[in-house]
Amino acid sequence: MAKVKGLRCRECGRDYPVEPIHVCEFCFGPLEVVYDYEEIRKSISREKIESGPKSLWRYADLLPVENPTVGLTAGFTPLKKAEKLGEALGLRNLYIKDDSVNHPTLSFKDRVVSVAISKAKEFGFDTAACASTGNLANSVAAHCAQAGLNCYVFIPANLETQKIFGSLVFNPTVVAVEGTYDDVNRLCSEIANDQGWAFVNINIRPYYAEGSKTLAFEVVEQLGWRAPDAVVAPAASGSLYTKIWKGLKELKEVGLIDSVSTRMYGAQAEGCSPIAQAWKEGRDFIKPVRPNTIAKSIAIGNPADGIYALQTTKESGGDWETATDEEIIEGMKLLAETEGIFTETAGGTTIAVLKKLVQKGAFDPDEIVVAYITGNGYKTLEVLDGHLSEPVRIQATLKDFKEKVLARV
Amino acid sequence: MAVTVRVPTPLRRLTDGQGEVEVDAKTVREAIEKLEEQYPGFKERLLDENGELRRFVNLYLNDEDIRFLKGADTELKDGDVLSIVPAIAGGR
Numbered sequence: 001m002a003k004v005k006g007l008r009c010r011e012c013g014r015d016y017p018v019e020p021i022h023v024c025e026f027c028f029g030p031l032e033v034v035y036d037y038e039e040i041r042k043s044i045s046r047e048k049i050e051s052g053p054k055s056l057w058r059y060a061d062l063l064p065v066e067n068p069t070v071g072l073t074a075g076f077t078p079l080k081k082a083e084k085l086g087e088a089l090g091l092r093n094l095y096i097k098d099d100s101v102n103h104p105t106l107s108f109k110d111r112v113v114s115v116a117i118s119k120a121k122e123f124g125f126d127t128a129a130c131a132s133t134g135n136l137a138n139s140v141a142a143h144c145a146q147a148g149l150n151c152y153v154f155i156p157a158n159l160e161t162q163k164i165f166g167s168l169v170f171n172p173t174v175v176a177v178e179g180t181y182d183d184v185n186r187l188c189s190e191i192a193n194d195q196g197w198a199f200v201n202i203n204i205r206p207y208y209a210e211g212s213k214t215l216a217f218e219v220v221e222q223l224g225w226r227a228p229d230a231v232v233a234p235a236a237s238g239s240l241y242t243k244i245w246k247g248l249k250e251l252k253e254v255g256l257i258d259s260v261s262t263r264m265y266g267a268q269a270e271g272c273s274p275i276a277q278a279w280k281e282g283r284d285f286i287k288p289v290r291p292n293t294i295a296k297s298i299a300i301g302n303p304a305d306g307i308y309a310l311q312t313t314k315e316s317g318g319d320w321e322t323a324t325d326e327e328i329i330e331g332m333k334l335l336a337e338t339e340g341i342f343t344e345t346a347g348g349t350t351i352a353v354l355k356k357l358v359q360k361g362a363f364d365p366d367e368i369v370v371a372y373i374t375g376n377g378y379k380t381l382e383v384l385d386g387h388l389s390e391p392v393r394i395q396a397t398l399k400d401f402k403e404k405v406l407a408r409v
Numbered sequence: 410m411a412v413t414v415r416v417p418t419p420l421r422r423l424t425d426g427q428g429e430v431e432v433d434a435k436t437v438r439e440a441i442e443k444l445e446e447q448y449p450g451f452k453e454r455l456l457d458e459n460g461e462l463r464r465f466v467n468l469y470l471n472d473e474d475i476r477f478l479k480g481a482d483t484e485l486k487d488g489d490v491l492s493i494v495p496a497i498a499g500g501r
Contacts (some may be wrong), residue, residue, distance in 0.1 A: 028465035
C-alpha cells in the first residue's frame, strides 16, 4: 500500500503495521494512519479529484482503503450558501455543509462507515459491530446489509424510537444496553477483545476516523479550492472536529491549497460538554461527565479525542460554546425556518452555538464561515413534541377554511 | 484477596495470550504491583512516570470506573473483577 505507510501512536510515536488495531501496546495512546504525502503529492491534483466519482471516494488518495467496495455513494453532500440564516445572524458568507442528506442513512456517519466497512472487508472480517448513540448504528447496519456482513449494533436502551427502527430495518442484531453511551462503549471494548469482529469505532477506529476528513476536503473543493476562515462543528468524541482540521492541513501538505488559516469552533450541548468545559477552564485534560441532554447523538461523557480537540482549538485559534436544550430546539427551528433544512439535535446545537459565537464577535461579517450539519431531523421527531405549532383542523368546507384558516392571518 | 484481572488484547503479549489472570491484592495499586511481578512490563504500561494511571487507560472495578471510586487506592475484595480497558474507543 504505497500511499499508507502504516499506523503510528499519536502519543509516543511507535510505529505499527496496517492491522485491525487501535491502541498502542506501550502507552495505550490512539493509533493514527500515517500517509506518504511525498508519494501522494506526485499523483494527486485538483483535476483528478474533480473528474472522480461524485462521492467521498474522489478523495481516495487520502483515505486508508485500497479497494473501496462498500458505501460507494456516501459523501459529496451539498454546501449551501445560507443567505437567509446569514442575514438573520449578520454573516454575509455563511455556508451550511449539509450532511443531513448523506447517503444512505442521512448523517455524516455514512462517511466514516463506508471507509470502515470497506476496510473491514479488506481485512477479511465476516462480522462488523459498533457502539452507538443511533446514527452510527443506522449506518453500520445499512452498510453491513450492502456488504453481506453479519452485524451487531450496541446502543443505550433509552435511545429515540426512530433511531432504533432506523437500525432494525436492516436486520442486524440490535443490543440495547441498560446504561449510558459510555457504558456501552466500555462493554464493547471488552467484547472486542475476544470476538474477532470488526468494531468500526474500536479496532477499526484508526481507519474509520479518517472518513471524517472528507468533510474538510469537500468544503474546500466546493468553495473553489480555498479553506474557510472559520468552521463550526459539533463534538461528541471530538473525532470529527479534529479530523476536519487534519483534512484541511493535509490538503496543504499535498499541495492542493496554499494556506490554511481556518479557526475551528466546537459546539457541545450544555448537558454534556466535557470538552467545552475543559477549554473554558484552561485545562488540557478532560474530566468525564454524566450526560444529561436532549442531544443524545452527541452525548459522550468521556470523549476519546477530547484532548486532541483542545489542541486543535489552540492551534487554530478557535473557541468552544455550549447550548442548552431549549437553545438546541430553537437552533433546529431557526435552520428549518431560514434555510429549509431539518436537522437533528446535534445540528440544533451547532446553529445555537454559531449564533452565540456571532454575538461574542467571533467572526468578521464578511468571513467565510462553514457550519457543519451532521444529522437529519426526521430521525428524532419526538424531541420536537410540544415545541411546534399545531395543525389547523377544519371540516372539508369553504366556510371552515375561511373562518379558521384565513381568519388567522 | 483473589481478584480476577481482565486483560485487553494489546497487553496479552505479556500474559502469553491469556485474557484473564488472577492476582492476590488488597488495593488496585497492589494489584498492579502483583501483575508486574507475575508478568513483567505491566506496570510501565499502566502507570506513568509519576505512578499515576496513564490517561489512556481506564480501570473498572466490577464495571465501575475507579476514577469514580478511590482511584489506585480503591480496596479490593475476594472475587472482584478488575478490567483494564483502553480509553480510546467510540464516536457515537
